[in-house]
Amino acid sequence: MAAPRVTMEVGNDGVAIITLINPPVNALAIPIVAGLKDKFEEATSRDDVKAIVLTGNGGRFSGGFDINVFQKVHGAGDVSLMPDVSVELVVNLIEDCKKPIVAAVEGLALGGGLELAMGCHARIAAPKTQLGLPELTLGVIPGTQRLPRLVGLSKAIEMMLLSKSITSEEGWKLGLIDAVVTSEELLKVSRLWALDIAARRKPWIRSLHRTDKLGSLSEAREVLKLARLQAKKTAPNMPQHQACLDVIEEGIVHGGYSGVLKEAKVFKELVMLDTSRGLVHVFFAQRATSKVPNVTDIGLKPRGVRKVAVIGGGLMGSGIATAHILNNIYVVLKEVNSEYLLKGIKTIEANVRGLVTRGKLTQDKANNALKMLKGVLDYSEFKDVDMVIEAVIESVPLKQKIFSELEKACPPHCILATNTSTIDLNIVGEKTSSQDRIIGAHFFSPAHVMPLLEIVRTERTSAQVILDLMTVGKIIKKVPVVVGNCTGFAVNRAFFPYSQSARLLVSLGVDVFRIDSAIRSFGLPIGPFQLLDLAGYGVAAATSKEFDKAFPDRSFQSPLVDLLLKSGRNGKANGKGLYTYEKGSKPKPDPSVLPIIEECRRLSNIMPGGKPISVTEKEIVEMILFPVVNESCRVLEEGIVVRASDLDVASVLGMSFPSYRIVTFSKLVWRCGGIVFWADAVGANYVYTSLKKWSQLYGNFFKPSRFLEERATKGIPLSAPVSSSSTSRARL
């Protein structure tokens, strides 16, 4: 690939076209920033240049500052590696330039890319260009001063705090964009616009000097106050949100330039924090998931999937169907009788309506989505489907029967997917001769909301089928992570000790609600027992059985779920769990469950000396999450995931493992960016020695895996690649 560069061409009309060239998104890499400085200096000093147009090559203006530089800064711990963009380039060379500059924007202008455009004296955009400042998702702040001055304070805050992009059409209505023209006319109109500014036929506007859209100081303070309260609720552990609002306020009170100076200082502080390290890691980890050896690198082209059949209209099936129809894929929903079918369709309608109520979907789009759905009771509609996703209960004979029927009912190219969360795919497809088309499409509940799609391949699944499902996954706005076949696959397998260790701690005498609270403080949205209530005890009992069978050497069998079921409780589903559930209020710990817990402890009989163990909040978190790290090590060693960062992405998107938080227990700071990234930050040796100590005290459940022991003793990070020789049973 050619080196990133900036070119300049001066036309006969006296307009210099400065072009960013750094495919695929024209990220502002260090040579690009340097090139821009050079070209703007040259254009300013040349007598034959009357005006300047700034544009991006290849139909994309710029995806913002080069995030690879953030990684370098994190690696070296040296913030001076960040070049000065905001003052030297955007203010001095662009905004304060003696010649007018017009940004010709197409495709996308994000982060520093949009900031460059806002520094120009006008912005012309092609239709449907994506405009946004997503920096908070990387743990830093964006350019905070110009957007409020162009679109108004409330809208700017919304775009920044939610990292929400708008289109150029919306940008034009708001005043961010001066004109929307076709892609073909973009450069021509931009040149003329720049010449018009030079000749004073159009206004020469420096965004930073405007104040007309900011409102009065008291109005601005009111808007900022509300935004601070909102950010406190929605992003309690993210320092960049409050910092962003503080810097906006600085500019409103003391002027835009003062805001820019404070912004540069705060940016440098934030980029060094663990929040940014975690988020930047997740950014690249997420992109790495689309590179699957022997699938995405062998020249295959994805085949279109236009019609999908979903079998089973329960919670998962209806969520999966919803995800597809929302993204314009025709869905046939099959159920066994009209009562179940109607229930499934009603759930899908409620899912779609819920999105409208929450302002996430327009009524028009909702109506169109529902038109993409058809309910059926037999296989007659299956003759032209491109993919089937089976989402019935976890019963091996039922799944085997369905897959035999599918083989006859579907065309030969059709992908045969199952949403099983635990059952071995070889067993599911045992009664068919279509093993190459059988694949796992493991969605996480609620399937139309949760972003992860775990794609499970067997040794026989064809590369084409994997690629097709990855492509559909992206169309329905999921992050597909391809994993190997084993009990629980990657996510449930790595996290099976999560619920088991929580139950083990209860048997050792630790309070249920204290455990949930410690896990919440760590950064997961709910604790293991609230999760148990949510999933329902039937599901918990069934999955526990699978893990007991698959990993008998390290599975902890707690009597808790059986005791809860016997007492007539089934979690949130019947309103009676470890918590009580009342409409409109948060779940509350139910004290009447305490005798059941006592009985559980009596039956387990593992408290040393019959007395509850004494543990700190930090130990609770470690005793629950280190066993997850331990199992993750086995997942890595067995080659169930392509790379360690895939497990980070899967844990963040599927289990809501914190991606960004700094968590403090007694001044201890933990960096989270997914389970393996976190474990490496904590230190493999610390995880290993802790597990070893607990295994001596409390048994095999905590016994460190061979992989963990090896890495800890040799000082190799858990995330370092697994060499093929050390992979005992490579699945991928």
Ligand SMILES: C[C@H](O)CC(=O)SCCNC(=O)CCNC(=O)[C@H](O)C(C)(C)COP(=O)(O)OP(=O)(O)OC[C@H]1O[C@@H](n2cnc3c(N)ncnc32)[C@H](O)[C@@H]1OP(=O)(O)O
């Ligand atoms: C000082 C400044 O205010 C600070 C900043 O500007 S921070 C950066 C702000 N910008 C962003 O956060 C945008 C990040 N990028 C994205 O959201 C998306 O990549 C996108 C919307 C631009 C394109 O999405 P999409 O077309 O799906 O392509 P996607 O696979 O994500 O990216 C294509 C490649 O470009 C890379 N890339 C995208 N944006 C990048 C960036 N800003 N820096 C470095 N690389 C970037 C990706 O890593 C990927 O590389 P790969 O092919 O080697 O994996």
